[in-house]
Amino acid sequence: MEIARLDATLGAEIRGVDLSRPLDDDVFAAIERAWLEHAVLVFPDQRLSDDAHLAFTRRFGRLEQGIRRRGGRVGISRLSNVDAEGQVAPRTSLQARFLDGNTYWHSDSSYKRIGAKASILAARVTPSEGGETEFADMRAAYDALDADMQAWLADKVAVHSYEFSHAPFGGLEILNAEELGHLPPVEHAVVKVHPETGRRNLFVGRHASHILGEDPAESRALLARLTEEGAQPPRVFAHRWRPGDLVLWDNRCVLHRGRPWPADQPRVMIRTTVAGDALDNEWAAA
Ligand code: OGA
Ligand code: MN
Numbered sequence: 001m002e003i004a005r006l007d008a009t010l011g012a013e014i015r016g017v018d019l020s021r022p023l024d025d026d027v028f029a030a031i032e033r034a035w036l037e038h039a040v041l042v043f044p045d046q047r048l049s050d051d052a053h054l055a056f057t058r059r060f061g062r063l064e065q066g067i068r069r070r071g072g073r074v075g076i077s078r079l080s081n082v083d084a085e086g087q088v089a090p091r092t093s094l095q096a097r098f099l100d101g102n103t104y105w106h107s108d109s110s111y112k113r114i115g116a117k118a119s120i121l122a123a124r125v126t127p128s129e130g131g132e133t134e135f136a137d138m139r140a141a142y143d144a145l146d147a148d149m150q151a152w153l154a155d156k157v158a159v160h161s162y163e164f165s166h167a168p169f170g171g172l173e174i175l176n177a178e179e180l181g182h183l184p185p186v187e188h189a190v191v192k193v194h195p196e197t198g199r200r201n202l203f204v205g206r207h208a209s210h211i212l213g214e215d216p217a218e219s220r221a222l223l224a225r226l227t228e229e230g231a232q233p234p235r236v237f238a239h240r241w242r243p244g245d246l247v248l249w250d251n252r253c254v255l256h257r258g259r260p261w262p263a264d265q266p267r268v269m270i271r272t273t274v275a276g277d278a279l280d281n282e283w284a285a286a
Contacts, residue, residue, distance in 0.1 A: 001027065001031075002016050003034050006237050009137045009140040010137035010139075011042065011135060013042045014034065014041050020052040023059065039139070040247065040249040041247070041249075043245070044242070044244075046122070046245070047244035048122060048246060053270060054075055054272060056120065057118075057274060061274045062284040063272065063273065063274065063285040064116055064275035064276075065285050068179060075285065076272060077272070079102070079269040080266075080268040080269065082125075082268055088265065094173055097170045098166075101165065105204075105255040106207055110160045111166075114278050114281045115252070116251040117275060118273070119273050120247070121249075121270070122244070122269065122270045122271075125268035126267060127266070129261065131260075132238040134231075134239075135239070136231035136236045137253070138202045138253050139200070141226075142191065142201050157188065157212045158188055158204070158219075159185050159210055159212060161186075164209040165206045187212065192252065199253070201252075206227075209223075238259070241269075
């Protein structure tokens with residue numbers, strides 16, 4: 001197995017390992033170590049089946065349930081602009097509008113009481129241009145803040161809200177009242193200590209609405225600025241997808257966003273999510 005750093009403070013490309021086969025414990029341990037260090041791992045040309053993708057995902061922990069909590073296979077989500085008839089969904093459709101939300105920097109499921117640990121995204125159908133996924137190293141973003149800002153943020157708690165981040169993208173239309181009832185606003189420390197590495201990072205992104213106890217509008221603007229300024233070179237890299245590529249990232253310290261692509265072209269991605277490790281995580285599948 002070869003591990004090659006990418007040209008940013010995060011990210012590495014892994015070659016010489018076949019994720020479609022059960023991994024020996026020592027190989028998995030090496031992957032996990034590299035993941036904790038680099039925060040994003042790119043595995044080119046893996047072409048995994050859904051079953052193999054799920055099996056690799058389970059090595060990292062329990063699967064996270066989706067927001068609908070119904071239908072489909074628990075654990076696999078399709079991020080696709082292709083509709084049930086096989087046509088590319090129009091820009092104005094709910095399906096396409098919901099995907100647009102992913103073009104803003106975020107950490108998956110940070111609107112849940114316990115956010116996602118890892119996400120594993122694989123490309124099945126890719127557009128001829130655009131459609132990259134970008135990743136930002138929020139450990140390095142925290143380190144780059146001046147000492148006064150680090151001190152001021154040290155005890156700050158942000159409210160993260162599904163309604164806040166998803167209402168503009170049809171998020172209230174795709175869920176029923178009971179499902180929305182499972183997604184009340186939640187609180188997360190703005191400066192998060194990584195549970196495995198102990199490194200601090202700036203935990204912000206599109207789901208973060210405002211800071212508790214601060215002026216809502218001012219703190220919303222500050223969170224947006226921290227996200228934008230954090231997600232700058234050399235702390236960012238873009239992955240240009242080819243069918244079969246698989247990327248694994250650590251939602252506990254990385255923000256990501258998708259880039260646009262020509263609206264008349266199909267893009268089909270398969271994603272699994274590893275639930276946060278807390279034993280009482282209500283979003284973890286049994
Ligand atoms: C995701 C996501 C962006 C993309 O899978 O969680 O935000 O580029 N994807 O598809
Ligand atoms: Mn995402």
